[in-house]
Amino acid sequence: MERIVAAGRGVLVEHGYDAFSTNRVATAAGISPGSLYQYFPDKAAILDVVIDRYWEEVAERVAAALSERIADFGPGMVRDTADALLSALEADRELLRVVAEELPIHRSRERRAALERRVRELAATYLAARRESxxxxxxxxxxxxxxxxxxxxxxxxxxxxPAAVTRDALLDEMVALVGGYLLA
Structure with a gap:
């Protein structure tokens, strides 16, 4: 099953959503289409696992960064968390492109919402514990x-x-944005 999921991720990145098929995934996994169907009933089921795992990977990295700095407050925590998000998204930029720009919105909406909810709950807890800040x-x-x-x-x-915006400049602007908003 893991080989099929890895192949599905590769096919999605290499060929895009419109050309994603069980036959391509089976070929990439080095198995017959019949063998693939023993694990997945259709291409949608493979896509669901690939997308679920992608957003879970992103969520894990961001939640870990936020959890590590939960005792801190201020620009360093914001910068480290934003940096972790950038790193998680950069880890597979091409898959992000397919998920964000090619998939029908209903394919990833719930998964992305779960990521947002998880990080938002941590952030709300963090802010509630520091109401004076x-x-x-x-x-x-x-x-x-x-x-x-x-x-x-x-x-x-x-x-x-964007060529005009370096990673460090973006992180600086994110810190300024969050700091300005929270203290306004």
């Missing part, structure tokens, strides 16, 4: 705004690779 009245709302802003900036930077 922010002027935002509702930690859950503030966490929602911060997580979506940082996530969208990170995704666009990884996908677009």
């Amino acid at each position: 922010t002027r935002r009245p509702d930690p859950a709302t503030a966490a929602w705004v911060v997580v979506l802003a940082v996530e969208n900036l990170a995704m666009r930077w990884v996908l677009d690779q």
